[in-house]
Amino acid sequence: MSAIRTRIRSGRIAWLVRSARAAPIRQDAEPTATNTPYWLLWSTGIVAFVLCIVAFVLWGIGGASTLFDMIVAFCT
Numbered sequence: 001m002s003a004i005r006t007r008i009r010s011g012r013i014a015w016l017v018r019s020a021r022a023a024p025i026r027q028d029a030e031p032t033a034t035n036t037p038y039w040l041l042w043s044t045g046i047v048a049f050v051l052c053i054v055a056f057v058l059w060g061i062g063g064a065s066t067l068f069d070m071i072v073a074f075c076t
Helices: 010-019 038-062 064-076
Strands: none
Touching: 038 064
């Protein structure tokens, strides 16, 4: 059930809802394309890819129990 079309009964709350306005978006808050850290993005992607390859190799060698035991040992 949606509350989009329901009426607000309290006069004070209704006034606050009607008078609320969104703040304007500042143009200087956007990052510039020259400062984008692409090296961080690529290194994170490479690390994630290597971890996936290691997980598939461990899955193939010892089955799911090996991965599960390693995750439990890491988390405890």
